[in-house]
Amino acid sequence: xxxxxxxxxxxxxxxxxxxxxxxxxxxxxxxxxxxxxxxxxxxxxxxxxxxxxxxxxxxxxxxxxxxxxxxxxxxxxxxxxxxxxxxxxxxxxxxxxxxxxxxxxxxxxxxxxxxxxxxxxxxxxxxxxxxxxxxxxxxxxxxxxxxxxxxxxxxxxxxxxxxxxxxxxxxxxxxxxxxxxxxxxxxxxxxxxxxxxxxxxxxxxxxxxxxxxxxxxxxxxxxxxxxxxxxxxxxxxxxxxxxxxxxxxxxxxxxxxxxxxxxxxxxxxxxxxxxxxxxxxxxxxxxxxxxxxx
Amino acid sequence: xxxxxxxxxxxxxxxxxxxxxxxxxxxxxxxxxxxxxxxxxxxxxxxxxxxxxxxxxxxxxxxxxxxxxxxxxxxxxxxxxxxxxxxxxxxxxxxxxxxxxxxxxxxxxxxxxxxxxxxxxxxxxxxxxxxxxxxxxxxxxxxxxxxxxxxxxxxxxxxxxxxxxxxxxxxxxxxxxxxxxxxxxxxxxxxxxxxxxxxxxxxxxxxxxxxxxxxxxxxxxxxxxxxxxxxxxxxxxxxxxxxxxxxxxxxxxxxxxxxxxxxxxxxxxxxxxxxxxxxxxxxxxxxxxxxxxxxxxxxxxxxxxxxxxxxxxxxxxxxxxxxxxxxxxxxx
Numbered sequence: 001x002x003x004x005x006x007x008x009x010x011x012x013x014x015x016x017x018x019x020x021x022x023x024x025x026x027x028x029x030x031x032x033x034x035x036x037x038x039x040x041x042x043x044x045x046x047x048x049x050x051x052x053x054x055x056x057x058x059x060x061x062x063x064x065x066x067x068x069x070x071x072x073x074x075x076x077x078x079x080x081x082x083x084x085x086x087x088x089x090x091x092x093x094x095x096x097x098x099x100x101x102x103x104x105x106x107x108x109x110x111x112x113x114x115x116x117x118x119x120x121x122x123x124x125x126x127x128x129x130x131x132x133x134x135x136x137x138x139x140x141x142x143x144x145x146x147x148x149x150x151x152x153x154x155x156x157x158x159x160x161x162x163x164x165x166x167x168x169x170x171x172x173x174x175x176x177x178x179x180x181x182x183x184x185x186x187x188x189x190x191x192x193x194x195x196x197x198x199x200x201x202x203x204x205x206x207x208x209x210x211x212x213x214x215x216x217x218x219x220x221x222x223x224x225x226x227x228x229x230x231x232x233x234x235x236x237x238x239x240x241x242x243x244x245x246x247x248x249x250x251x252x253x254x255x256x257x258x259x260x261x262x263x264x265x266x267x268x269x270x271x272x273x274x275x276x277x278x279x280x281x282x283x284x285x286x287x288x289x290x291x292x293x294x
Numbered sequence: 295x296x297x298x299x300x301x302x303x304x305x306x307x308x309x310x311x312x313x314x315x316x317x318x319x320x321x322x323x324x325x326x327x328x329x330x331x332x333x334x335x336x337x338x339x340x341x342x343x344x345x346x347x348x349x350x351x352x353x354x355x356x357x358x359x360x361x362x363x364x365x366x367x368x369x370x371x372x373x374x375x376x377x378x379x380x381x382x383x384x385x386x387x388x389x390x391x392x393x394x395x396x397x398x399x400x401x402x403x404x405x406x407x408x409x410x411x412x413x414x415x416x417x418x419x420x421x422x423x424x425x426x427x428x429x430x431x432x433x434x435x436x437x438x439x440x441x442x443x444x445x446x447x448x449x450x451x452x453x454x455x456x457x458x459x460x461x462x463x464x465x466x467x468x469x470x471x472x473x474x475x476x477x478x479x480x481x482x483x484x485x486x487x488x489x490x491x492x493x494x495x496x497x498x499x500x501x502x503x504x505x506x507x508x509x510x511x512x513x514x515x516x517x518x519x520x521x522x523x524x525x526x527x528x529x530x531x532x533x534x535x536x537x538x539x540x541x542x543x544x545x546x547x548x549x550x551x552x553x554x555x556x557x558x559x560x561x562x563x564x565x566x567x568x569x570x571x572x573x574x575x576x577x578x579x580x581x582x583x584x585x586x587x588x589x590x591x592x593x594x595x596x597x598x599x600x601x602x603x604x605x606x607x608x609x610x611x612x613x614x615x616x617x618x619x620x621x622x623x624x625x626x
Contacts, residue, residue, distance in 0.1 A: 071466055072416050073442055081418075097419035104422070115469050117413070117482065120365040122392030126426070139471055140480060145364050152365035174465040174472050174527075177437035177620040180541060184533045189626040205540055206532045207511040214472075214526075216533065216540070221465075223475055278478070285475035289508050293492045 001236070001264055002030035002243035003257065004164055007037045007067035007093070009172065009217055009247060011196045014044040020248065021053060025060035027254055028261040031243065032057060035067040035084065037095055037113075039179070039218045040077045042194065047080045054090050067093040070115040071175045071219065091133065100130060109133040114166065115175070119145070121152035124161070134162040136245060139171045142280045143232075146239055162242040167229040168256055168274060169247025170202065170215050170222040171285060180216040200250035213286075225287055228274025230263045295556070295587055296563040298356070298455060299580045302334040302570055307344045307355075309577045314584025317354035319387060320344065321485075321569065325367075326374045327358040328411055329569040330485030338377060345382050354384035358569075360409035362390045362482045372396045379404045387433070389413075389468055394427035407455070408432035411482065413468035417449035424451040431455055433565060435467045440552055440621045444559040453562035459579060460567025461612050462547040462619050464527055472526040477508045488525040522613055548607055548616035550583075551599050553590055575610045582606045 005024055008017065024032055034057070035050050036042050045053065054064045066084050069077060078098060085092055085102040094100045095113035103110040111134045118124050118135060127135075137146060146163070153160050179189040181196040181203055196203075202215035202222060215222040226249065229236065236244065244264075246256055263270045276287040283291050299315035301307035310318045321327030323335040336344060341357075348355045357378040363371040371393050378386050379401040386404060388394050389411035397406050408414055408423050410433040423429045433455045434443065447454055463470070473487045474480035481487050492508040501517030505524040512529035515521040522528055522544035531540045547567070549556065556564065564587070566579050582603045590597045608614055619625050 070469070071437065072419075073438055075445065078416060078418060096416075097414060097422045098416045101418045101422035115413075117362055117390070117468055119362040119390065119483070120368045120392050122365075122368060122395065123390065126391050126395055130426075140474055140483060149365045152368075171471075171475070173475050174470040176465045176541075177439075177626050178464060178542070179626065184536075184540060188624065190623060203533060208514050208530060208532060208537055209511050210532070211511065213510065213531065221472065221541070279474070282478070284478040284508060285471065286510070289476060289478075289510070291478050293494075293508060 001233070001241065003028065003260055003264065004031040004243045004245045005029050005033060005257070006166070006169065006245045006247040007033040007035055009038055009170070009220065009222070010200050010202060010250065011039070011042045011194065011218065012044070012200055012250070013197060016200075017045055018053065020253070021057060023254065025057050025062065027257045029062055029257055031063040031065060033065045033067045033093060035093075037067050037070055038175075038220045039196075040069060040074070040080065041192065042196070042218075044197070047083050051084070051087050051090075054087075063091070065091045065093050065111055067113065068095050068099045070095040070113070070172075071177070072096050072098050073177065093136070100127070104130040107131065111136065114138040114172065121149050121156055121158070124149065124153065125156060125158050128158070128161060132161055134164060134242075136164045136166070139166065139173065139279050139285060142282050143235060143239065144282050146241075150240060160240065163240070164243035164245050165229065165236060165241050166227070167236070167244035167246060168227065168260065169249065170224065170226055171277070171279070172220055172222055173214070173285070174221040176219050176221075179219050180221065181218050184216060223285060225275035227277035228272050229277055229280060230260060230270045231272045232280060233263055234269065295561060297580065297583050297587055298563050298565045299576060300460075300566055300569040300571070301344070301576065302329065303336065304340045304344055305573050306576045308347060309573045310580050311348055311351055311353050313577045313580035315353060315580050317356055317384065317563070318344075318348060319356040319358055319569070321358045322374055322377070324370075324374075325361055325485045326371055328360050328409075328481050328485045329358075330361070331490070331570055334570060338381070341381055349382070356385045356387050356407060357381070357383040358387040358409065359393055360387050360389045360411045361485045363392070364483070368392055372400075375401065385431070391427070394423070394429070398427045402428070405430045410435050410457070411468040413466050415446070415466070417446060417451070420446070420450045420452060431562065433457075436463055436547065437466050437620050439623050439626070440555055443561070443621070444555070447559040447561060453560075455563035455565050456549075456556060456561050457547060457567060458549045458564035458583065459607060460546055462542065462545060462617065464542045464619070476510050476526060488523070493524055520613060543615065544613035545615040545617045546611035547619045548604075548611065549618060549621055550586060550603060550607065552618065552621055553586055554594065554597055557590060557594070571610075578606050578610055
């Protein structure tokens with residue numbers, strides 16, 4: 001099974017981002033995703049910079065994938081998307097149908113990112129006709145759904161594409177036109193001062209009784225918990241999952257990668273370090289909540 | 295511009311038509327649509343009667359089949375498409391590719407509208423859906439500003455329908471997992487958001503109330519403080535030591551003042567949210583919008599918002615508050 005570094009969901013200073021990926025190029029990873037997936041206003045690295053970084057990291061022998069925005073609202077964002085799709089060298093992760101359409105028009109293979117809403121074998125097959133090469137299921141697609149989908153693909157006589165499952169990190173739960181970081185800091189989105197850069201792991205949101213709950217990350221809302229599927233590696237293997245996606249965090253990412261690499265190399269089950277991902281077992285995504293009301 | 299109104303049952307459908315809806319949208323009584331609430335929606339017999347009622351008056355009925363089936367349940371959604379065609383629906387409203395593909399191949403004559411749950415916000419995404427599944431209309435997610443709506447309208451391969459009034463989803467529809475993060479039940483998979491069976495209200499001795507969703511505290515209200523339905527996005531939470539509506543206030547979308555701009559942009563239909571609401575809501579909202587659209591049609595240059603319209607709409611708004619929401623840049 002391969003280890004893949006998902007796109008960084010947060011906004012970090014340019015030098016920090018470049019240093020992070022130059023280090024990541026030395027880690028025991030098979031694949032690295034680059035690019036901005038949350039907010040087009042985050043321009044510490046522009047499209048050209050991301051592609052240049054991809055060129056630089058390609059020498060590491062790891063596969064480099066250029067990831068794209070989940071929510072596209074403006075013409076300028078479509079222009080940037082077109083430049084990424086037409087980069088001519090690197091595989092592109094489509095997180096919106098706009099990217100799928102651009103790849104399909106040009107006959108370019110793509111990775112279907114977690115926001116594309118593929119829930120069944122027929123939809124997956126249709127996207128394979130469009131050029132889908134690898135699939136990253138969304139957060140709701142747990143073990144049972146994937147097993148069922150795999151069986152349904154076999155029944156249709158279709159081969160499964162490569163599958164990369166989110167195995168570490170805060171789950172992306174929602175996207176909006178509104179910037180929740182700007183709202184929390186009482187600044188207008190159009191004049192936000194890029195304040196999300198002050199929160200390199202997002203802005204914690206707790207309930208009124210102090211229970212940690214969500215993470216605000218610009219226009220994205222995440223679950224607060226860092227989920228961890230390392231203890232489920234045996235199940236993931238049995239399901240035929242090809243790669244594990246690890247979402248970057250500001251500190252300690254090298255250790256996260258090393259732990260997953262050791263867990264893959266070892267047949268012993270590993271203890272859970274992060275939170276249980278309820279979605280994996282078709283339960284509420286947040287760990288420890290009951291499937292039926294109390 | 296067509297007025298498309300919600301109907302959660304037969305009386306609401308009849309009321310919507312009586313008060314001026316050009317089309318009503320409805321769902322079957324199961325998880326094939328995004329308002330799969332207990333006690334809501336139509337049996338086949340009711341829908342047959344509803345379609346006859348509408349067609350006899352020259353109005354249309356759209357059937358929402360806008361959830362995302364997993365592989366084991368996909369056949370049930372296909373059967374629902376067959377039922378919609380057999381019942382004589384004027385269109386289905388769908389989001390999921392397998393459902394759209396099945397409909398396009400099996401019932402090519404049955405128009406397919408892309409649901410708001412399809413998350414298409416660009417001409418490129420709309421072109422994909424048009425070329426791939428032959429959609430003839432699309433409903434835009436509630437994320438674009440009015441300027442962006444105008445640009446998408448100009449570039450879209452299909453006519454567009456936009457939300458005009460009703461409860462405001464603030465996330466890109468089809469891409470919000472806040473409900474399933476807490477309850478396991480989601481709009482995409484189960485046709486529900488923050489289902490009522492997980493909601494628990496508790497009243498304290500001092501008259502204050504708390505509301506929880508599957509045990510997670512969504513908000514706390516003082517005695518007599520108005521309290522809304524506890525969807526996660528409308529709760530009050532603590533961010534940086536401040537407690538506030540961190541995502542959105544309980545408020546409804548109201549685009550009445552944008553009617554001329556939406557018309558000039560070439561928007562083909564205005565959609566009213568609220569299949570879960572009753573006859574009183576549907577009647578008042580349909581009547582108000584009918585009047586506003588007719589007045590505009592008769593005299594676009596002299597059109598202006600009438601105070602009575604806004605009063606009528608505010609009475610039916612969540613928390614009695616309305617907002618231009620994402621149409622207005624400052625909301626973002």
